[in-house]
Amino acid sequence: MINLLSRALLMSTPLLFGAIAEVFAERAGVMITAIEGIFLLGALGGFVGAYLSGNLYLGLLLAIFTGMAVAAVYGWITVYLKQHQIVTGTAISILAAGLSSYFMRVFFGTPILPLTVEPLKAIPLPLLSQIPVLGPIFFTQNILTYAIYGIVPLSWFILYRTSLGLTIRSAGENPEAVDVAGIKVDRIRFAMVLLAGAMGGIAGAFYSIGFLGMFTTNIIGGRGWIAFAICFLGNWNPLGVLVGTLVFGLAEALAIYMQSSGTMLLPNELFIALPYILTIVLTISRKSFNVPAKLGIPYRKEN
């Protein structure tokens, strides 16, 4: 049980990075529909960096860089060239799938055995990890999972308690008001897309070097889209997103647990499909959304 919860927290970490990234961008009015591609290339970048340098942190750095590069392309097309966000993002995600196979070949050829790196280790925090039950769950995690303890409240604070947050939220609700206040709407939006790229890159790298220690081209398997959905389900609020990611993390941990425990109560595939089924069920059952009013709509100044 403790193991399951600890695993749930672990598995919700990348989703949280992705979903918070999405919250910031969508609050500013841009849907990151390229998020699946950002995850995937982040995972690749993280693995390549870590494998070639032998340092996981350099891998993370490369993942951030890769994620931002993809986001910059996406942001340039959607924010500055005002193109359709869903079409652009979907195209980039598909392109990313092709690019990741291509670069794997370029860097590593076709190895007989899958290449691996040593994944991020759990760092038990002194004293805190000794607390019964809570210790193993909350304080024996890897560094990225620890980071989310800070990121959630910090994101909330920035969004609701600072002028930057007010500007971001206004850009998604009524960009004209931001413009009239003398702030460049496109600049804010592009910055949020870049931020989302960085965080999405980390999320992707979590799967390759934070957890599995290897890279395969189907490593993300739609989790970018799940992060995308969690942003909606969490009502564009970091706290709501936290709840959402924990639910999904638990579902994923459960799937892995069932897979490894060998109990055949239900077909294993059902558990693997659980997060995806959950996405659909929750999206349908959610009644009221506080969708940012201008989400997905490029800002065009009249004349």
Add this chain to the structure above:
Amino acid sequence: MDSPYLELRDVTKLFAKVVANRHVSFSIQSGEVVALLGENGAGKSTIMKILYGLYHADSGEILINGVARKIASPKDAMALGIAMIQQHFSLVPAHSVTENIILGNASGRINLAAYQKQVRELATEYGFDIDPAALVRDLPVGVQQKVEILKALFQKARLLIMDEPTAVLTPQEAVKLMAFVRRFATAGHSVVFITHKLKEVMAVADRIIVMRNGEVHGDLLRASTDEKELSTLMIGRELPPLPKELAIPASAKEMLRLDGVSIRDAHGGCGLEEVSFAIREGEIFGIAGVSGNGQQELCEAICGFRPLASGSISLDGRDLARLGIRDRIGLGIGYVPADRQKDGLVMELSLAENMILKSSYDAKWKQWRLLDRPRIAQYANSKIQAYSIKAPGPDAVVKELSGGNQQKLVVAREVDNGTRLLIFDQPTRGLDLGAIDYVHKAILAERAKGKGVLCISTELSEIFALSDRIAVLYKGVIQGIFKKTELTTEKIGLLMAGYAIDAEIPNMTKESAK
């Protein structure tokens, strides 16, 4: 002598080679209220948007206290103390009053409580009754306007530009706004009041700049002019009066009847509460009210877009409950919606295609089951002639027509669709006086043919000019139904604001205490 607080010199602005402003020059003194008077499309808003940094002039200069300044953005304008309240408010509906006011004016960590206090003090100082924590989307338009004004005051504006500020207000609210304007000017600040209403100009302005076709056609002191002179300067000609109205014959049958019609609105808009009235053949039934009080819902209920929660609607004795939108069009209901671009036209389609938008399935447009394009073009052409729509031809794309011509197109189509009943929601919004006159005459002509007309407008002058009877709608409730002669502007203003004026008037529905 001191140079004026602000001076515009020879400002010219072109939009895609069309002149919006030509050599516009005038000045504004400190402590002065200047009215910028002109019809729609006269270039009033354009010149002020240049001053506010939203548009950039192609030539000319702006001087403040005698020094030439470059205003490249609203930020520059604000730094110079210039603020503008636009027709479409630039507020964030989902945010609170305070958050809206401090947007762009605060940095770093926000101490919301302190700002709220500051906003409340500012509001009290100017006599505005506003809750700083309220969400803007929950506020009536009149109050939202105050939020915009507070935003300007918060930024310590010295010159306040207001673009058609009274369009969204009841007469009483407008009076209060004028009082604020005077008071703001008395403190040594300046106000530019953009309007096309002569009455307002005479009530509030010290000086009046009249614009027509992008040029200044008069710069007069209020004390030395009158409404007649201003009207002639503004229009450039005199408009013939509307034809004298006919009495409705006693034999005229009742045609449209609403009984206790209620609509629930789930989307935060206004519903309808127990609305009952009847319209006779050859009668224009006017509905006055501030926009957003259930007008559109009422139209849509009659046309069949919205299900009724209770009550019934009948046309010529036939219950409409089970009839869909197309059936109702078939019965002869024509509808000119308030938002012609959104609800009345497909902007990317041609004039001819828009003409048959609501009857394209009709056999009269078809040959071999396909659309008979020559016949449709011919029909469109006949309407272009009849309504003097300024368009290159039936194939012209509608978005390239001016607002007035788009409206004429919708009116032409609906007059033909509505063989029995015509519904006009804001039939002249955004039109210039010439086009308004045209639409009004068309409405009266249809009335003379014995059609029933439901005419909804927020412009009281329009309601009074056209209607035989007048109802006032407030928060989805009919405040009373009156003969035109029973009402004065003051009375109707009170009703529009939700006050009951006279318990003896029949048909009066008491508004439930808030």
